Amino acid sequence: MRARLLFWSAFWAFLIDQISKYLVVHVMDVAHRGSIEVLPPFLTFRYGENRGINFGLFQGEGDAARWILIGLSLAICAVVLFWLSRGRPSRWMLIGGGLLIGGALGNVIDRLIYGYVLDFLNMSCCGIDNPYVFNVADIFIFAGAAALILMDGKKPS
Secondary structure (H helix, E strand, O other): OHHHHHHHHHHHHHHHHHHHHHHHHHHOOHHHHOEEEEEOOOEEEEEEEEOOOHHHOOOOOOHHHHHHHHHHHHHHHHHHHHHHHOOOOOHHHHHHHHHHHHHHHHHHHHHHHHOOEEEEEEEOEOOEOOOOOEOHHHHHHHHHHHHHHHHOOOOOO
16 A cells, blocks of 8 residues: 555656646647746746756756766655655655655656756746746655655654
């Protein structure tokens, strides 16, 4: 049961991320349209190619940076799997671990296929124009990491 919950959480996070990227980037063609206002000014689809990590940090144009980030992502997935296998994690920790792993693998696939991570979500509010873009995998990674931190030490369910 535990392994299945982790697997299915990772599977669905990965699949939702890849489907969202395909639909917005390839079907809706946000790369050529520039941007698509979804719920202005709060949500806009805006194309981005991220060769670094979240919010464009550690941008690297070289192939070495790409492979280092792929290796780092896979190492993080392995550490999360190892950590969850050592104890009796709660249901929420397993779901959080799955979300983190699925999101990380979604970004790894992008780096393998395109050489960079496809980003398309932009959120702004209240007169502040946020220049950064992110993707659904980033949301899953953040939510999964938060669940792992917040639920660590809670009674297993």
